Amino acid sequence: MRSLLENMEHAAEETLQQDSAFYQAVQALKLEIDNDPRVQSTVSELQAAGRSVFNSFVPHIKIRVRTEEGVFALPKPAGIRAVPGVELIARLTRELRNAASAVIKNSRYYSQLDTIVNEAIESSDRFEGIASEAESAGYEVLICLDLSAYAQVQAPSPNHEVPRASAQLPVEDPVPIQLTVSDRKFFKALGIAVDPS
Numbered sequence: 001m002r003s004l005l006e007n008m009e010h011a012a013e014e015t016l017q018q019d020s021a022f023y024q025a026v027q028a029l030k031l032e033i034d035n036d037p038r039v040q041s042t043v044s045e046l047q048a049a050g051r052s053v054f055n056s057f058v059p060h061i062k063i064r065v066r067t068e069e070g071v072f073a074l075p076k077p078a079g080i081r082a083v084p085g086v087e088l089i090a091r092l093t094r095e096l097r098n099a100a101s102a103v104i105k106n107s108r109y110y111s112q113l114d115t116i117v118n119e120a121i122e123s124s125d126r127f128e129g130i131a132s133e134a135e136s137a138g139y140e141v142l143i144c145l146d147l148s149a150y151a152q153v154q155a156p157s158p159n160h161e162v163p164r165a166s167a168q169l170p171v172e173d174p175v176p177i178q179l180t181v182s183d184r185k186f187f188k189a190l191g192i193a194v195d196p197s
Contacts, residue, residue: 004134005063005074011127012061012117012143019120022113029109029147030057038099046092052154053096059147061117066140093153104147117145 016022033039034055043053064073104110121127121143131141 001065001072002074004130005065005072008063008127008130008134008141009061009074011124011130012063012121015120015124015127016061016117019116022116022120025109025113025116026057026059029104029107029113030055032107032109033057033100033103036099036103039096039103042092042096042099046089046096046153049089049092051089051092054154057147059113059145061121062144062146064142064144065134066142067138071142089153096153110147113145113147117143 043055046053062073064071066072134141
C-alpha cells in the first residue's frame with residue numbers, strides 16, 4: 001500500500017510541476033498570506049521576541065486510499081523541530097499558523113487551486129494508471145492538497161540578545177532549511193535557483 005501511495009503522490013506532483021496555472025495560483029495565495037495584516041503583525045511580534053520567521057509555502061499533494069478497514073495515507077514527513085521556550089512564542093506561533101490558515105480558507109485561490117489540482121491530475125495518464133490499480137482492488141482514491149505548512153519559527157542563536165520592543169530589529173541572515181526532492185523540483189519549475197548546501 002505504501003508503494004502505491006508513494007507512486008500516486010509522485011505522479012501527481014510531477015503533473016502539477018508542469019502546470020503553470022497551479023504555480024500562478026500558489027504564488028498569488030502566498031502573496032495574499034504575506035500581505036495579511038494579522039500575519040504581518042504576528043511575524044513582527046515574533047521578531048520582536050527575538051525569533052526569526054521563515055515564510056515557506058510549498059503545497060504538497062497527499063493521496064489517501066479508503067478501504068473497508070479505514071483510510072490509509074503516508075505518514076507526515078518529520079516536521080520542523082518545535083521551538084523550545086516560553087509560552088509567548090508558542091502562542092504567537094499558533095496565532096501565525098491560524099492567521100495563515102484563515103487567509104487560505106477565505107481565499108478565492110484556494111478553490112481555484114482545488115479545481116486546478118483535480119483537472120491536472122485527472123488528465124495525467126500516469127496517475128490514472130496507478131490510481132486505476134487501487135480502484136480495481138476496490139479502494140477509493142482521495143486527492144488532497146496540503147497547504148498547512150506556512151511558517152517556521154526559529155529559536156534565537158545562543159549569542160542573540162532579545163531586542164526591546166522599541167529597538168530597531170536587526171536584519172538577519174537567511175535561515176537554512178531542509179528541502180525535499182519535491183521542494184527542489186517545485187522551485188526549479190518556478191525558475192528559482194536553490195543553493196545545494
